Amino acid sequence: MKCPTCDISFFPDLQFSAIGQNGKGHYVYVYYQMCPECNEPIIGIKEGAPSDNVEDIILLIICR
Numbered sequence: 001m002k003c004p005t006c007d008i009s010f011f012p013d014l015q016f017s018a019i020g021q022n023g024k025g026h027y028v029y030v031y032y033q034m035c036p037e038c039n040e041p042i043i044g045i046k047e048g049a050p051s052d053n054v055e056d057i058i059l060l061i062i063c064r
């Protein structure tokens with residue numbers, strides 16, 4: 001997994017929390033951790049039950 005802020009590859013150690021159900025009736029989860037390199041937040045969302053597969057997490061870009 002790559003940090004969207006500094007583009008460094010890091011070993012994912014994501015925490016997650018359910019946000020709620022989307023229009024398809026599937027639960028959506030938010031995944032998050034701090035980047036070990038640049039110490040900026042890494043935040044993603046994924047539909048369905050949490051799993052060890054982090055490849056299908058959609059990472060969100062922080063806009064300021």
Ligand SMILES: [Zn+2]
Binds near residue numbers: 007038
């Ligand atoms: Zn980073």
